[in-house]
Amino acid sequence: MNLIAKRYSVLPGFGLSLGYALFWLGLIVLLPFAALALTASTLGWTAFIEQVSAPRVLASLQLSFGAALIAAAVNALMGFLVAWVLVRYTFPGKRFVDALIDLPFALPTAVAGIALTTIYAPNGWLGRYLEPLGVKVAFTPLGIVVALIFVSLPFVVRTVQPVLEDLEKELEEAATCLGADRWQIFRRVIFPAVLPALLTGSAMAFARATGEFGSVIFIAGNIPLVSEIAPLIIISKLEQFDVAGATAVAVVMLALSFFVLFLINLLQWWTARRHGMK
Amino acid sequence: MKKLAVRTLAAVLLSVPALPALADVTLLNVSYDVMRDFYKDYNPAFQKHWKGKTGEAVTIQQSHGGSSKQAMSVVGGLQGDVITMNQAPDINILAERGALVPKDWSKRLANDSVPFTSSTVFLVRKGNPKGIRDWKDLAKPGVQVIVPNPKTSGNGRYSYLAAYGWALKQPGGNDASARAFVGKLFGNAPVLDTGGRAATTTFMQRQIGDVLITFENEAEMVAREFGRGTFEVVYPSLTVSAENPVAVVDKVVDKKGTRKQAEAYLAYLWSPEGQTIAAQNYLRPQDKQVAAKFSAQFPPIKAFRVVDVFGSWDKVMKTHFADGGVFDQIYLKK
Numbered sequence: 001m002n003l004i005a006k007r008y009s010v011l012p013g014f015g016l017s018l019g020y021a022l023f024w025l026g027l028i029v030l031l032p033f034a035a036l037a038l039t040a041s042t043l044g045w046t047a048f049i050e051q052v053s054a055p056r057v058l059a060s061l062q063l064s065f066g067a068a069l070i071a072a073a074v075n076a077l078m079g080f081l082v083a084w085v086l087v088r089y090t091f092p093g094k095r096f097v098d099a100l101i102d103l104p105f106a107l108p109t110a111v112a113g114i115a116l117t118t119i120y121a122p123n124g125w126l127g128r129y130l131e132p133l134g135v136k137v138a139f140t141p142l143g144i145v146v147a148l149i150f151v152s153l154p155f156v157v158r159t160v161q162p163v164l165e166d167l168e169k170e171l172e173e174a175a176t177c178l179g180a181d182r183w184q185i186f187r188r189v190i191f192p193a194v195l196p197a198l199l200t201g202s203a204m205a206f207a208r209a210t211g212e213f214g215s216v217i218f219i220a221g222n223i224p225l226v227s228e229i230a231p232l233i234i235i236s237k238l239e240q241f242d243v244a245g246a247t248a249v250a251v252v253m254l255a256l257s258f259f260v261l262f263l264i265n266l267l268q269w270w271t272a273r274r275h276g277m278k
Numbered sequence: 279m280k281k282l283a284v285r286t287l288a289a290v291l292l293s294v295p296a297l298p299a300l301a302d303v304t305l306l307n308v309s310y311d312v313m314r315d316f317y318k319d320y321n322p323a324f325q326k327h328w329k330g331k332t333g334e335a336v337t338i339q340q341s342h343g344g345s346s347k348q349a350m351s352v353v354g355g356l357q358g359d360v361i362t363m364n365q366a367p368d369i370n371i372l373a374e375r376g377a378l379v380p381k382d383w384s385k386r387l388a389n390d391s392v393p394f395t396s397s398t399v400f401l402v403r404k405g406n407p408k409g410i411r412d413w414k415d416l417a418k419p420g421v422q423v424i425v426p427n428p429k430t431s432g433n434g435r436y437s438y439l440a441a442y443g444w445a446l447k448q449p450g451g452n453d454a455s456a457r458a459f460v461g462k463l464f465g466n467a468p469v470l471d472t473g474g475r476a477a478t479t480t481f482m483q484r485q486i487g488d489v490l491i492t493f494e495n496e497a498e499m500v501a502r503e504f505g506r507g508t509f510e511v512v513y514p515s516l517t518v519s520a521e522n523p524v525a526v527v528d529k530v531v532d533k534k535g536t537r538k539q540a541e542a543y544l545a546y547l548w549s550p551e552g553q554t555i556a557a558q559n560y561l562r563p564q565d566k567q568v569a570a571k572f573s574a575q576f577p578p579i580k581a582f583r584v585v586d587v588f589g590s591w592d593k594v595m596k597t598h599f600a601d602g603g604v605f606d607q608i609y610l611k612k
């Protein structure tokens with residue numbers, strides 16, 4: 001322990017700063033979680049199971065997590081592409097496009113929801129052309145996915161971008177000299193380097209998407225068993241002053257999120273080790 | 279820089295004793311979303327009345343939000359002197375949790391503490407192309423009904439209860455037939471917005487649906503916002519009276535010493551002035567004389583009270599809107 005403290009002496013007082021860090025995390029992160037668990041525990045085990053296994057709750061959890069996974073997957077692909085274009089090419093208005101990426105972060109989500117609904121509603125800008133083709137976006141689960149893709153895009157782009165920027169050109173040049181073709185360079189050199197960041201970004205996008213409420217609620221339609229997201233179930237329980245029931249659903253959401261994030265971390269660790277050994 | 283800081287500090291210190299003299303009493307009115315317009319007109323009227331009567335200046339602050347959320351905030355410690363909601367359960371909760379008001383709070387003012395009401399009505403597109411006249415038309419196949427979610431919205435709850443109550447009162451009507459009817463009606467709803475305003479947006483802005491079920495006073499807002507030529511109001515043969523109960527929050531006013539002002543603030547709602555402001559905001563006044571003066575904008579309707587048809591609000595919430603209740607079963611049956 002002492003050794004580590006001496007080596008990283010930029011911030012003096014390892015013990016003190018560690019103490020502060022843990023205290024801060026406890027206050028900001030763990031305390032609310034403890035309150036959540038405490039409130040849910042007032043229900044008792046049978047009531048808890050009953051609350052979270054109701055058909056409406058199950059359907060909403062399935063929808064929320066399914067839509068979040070699809071959104072994260074789409075963003076992993078498209079976000080990577082966007083990051084690639086922004087790093088590797090110069091074109092007029094690049095800085096402007098770069099700034100655009102952060103907009104979903106800054107926009108109040110309710111505004112995003114209303115904007116998306118205006119576009120995709122059957123009489124909206126895009127909706128009116130999609131409707132005759134039989135594609136309904138607003139007020140269906142598809143609309144939920146669209147909203148989630150929108151709010152979680154910046155996570156992937158912003159985590160992949162710096163890694164791509166730091167990637168040394170020499171590596172690719174060396175690969176070319178050694179006779180690798182473009183696809184091989186991408187697959188063997190670039191992709192492994194970017195993969196951990198891509199996974200982190202996708203994990204954050206997924207986490208953000210599961211809990212999203214404001215932007216989804218206007219475009220979802222909120223029909224029970226069809227397009228009701230889990231956060232809406234929580235809100236409607238709160239409307240009935242059922243705080244314990246609401247926290248029960250929240251606890252299940254947290255547990256599921258934690259499980260998925262843990263899997264992604266495991267995957268990340270595994271890929272890092274595999275490529276580290278090569 | 280230092281001089282400035284000292285001066286600022288001195289100024290702040292000097293002004294502190296002067297503050298209470300500026301505003302004698304401050305009342306916080308915790309209300310729900312769409313009451314904003316009404317209290318914007320009502321508060322200055324009360325302030326003038328109170329100043330004339332006692333010489334005391336009252337500052338009134340407003341807090342608006344979803345009604346149940348607002349009630350929960352007061353339970354959680356928001357120092358509201360008075361609470362003005364759109365259904366009794368949102369005040370009952372103050373009696374149940376923390377005993378902020380006595381259980382019989384509604385008996386303390388006239389009309390069960392309801393100064394004005396609204397009613398659930400239909401909005402249809404200009405010319406009424408689907409020929410919607412009454413509740414039965416809403417359950418017909420091919421009619422799209424826009425209604426807010428009863429789980430999250432007081433407006434939606436009143437709409438549901440109005441439909442259920444109408445079905446009960448039909449010849450041969452009973453609970454089974456009423457359930458079947460509301461089931462068909464909500465089966466015609468392509469969207470369940472979380473609040474009344476959101477449902478209005480879906481109907482007017484997105485042009486979705488053939489009919490919007492909402493409060494009479496909301497219909498007036500739509501007229502101001504979108505123009506009178508864009509829709510028609512249809513009054514069903516029987517509807518529900520949407521009551522807006524008010525109460526003084528005893529625990530808060532006793533602590534703050536504002537009981538006198540808070541009680542006067544609510545009592546003034548029943549004065550001819552208060553009732554007139556309500557009528558101007560398209561809320562049906564309890565005062566018969568004021569109602570007569572505004573009879574042109576309030577066509578006679580047959581409306582029942584929720585407590586008369588369903589017993590108590592407590593029972594309504596448990597039977598119909600609790601998880602697994604009648605409303606949930608509509609969707610689970612499919």
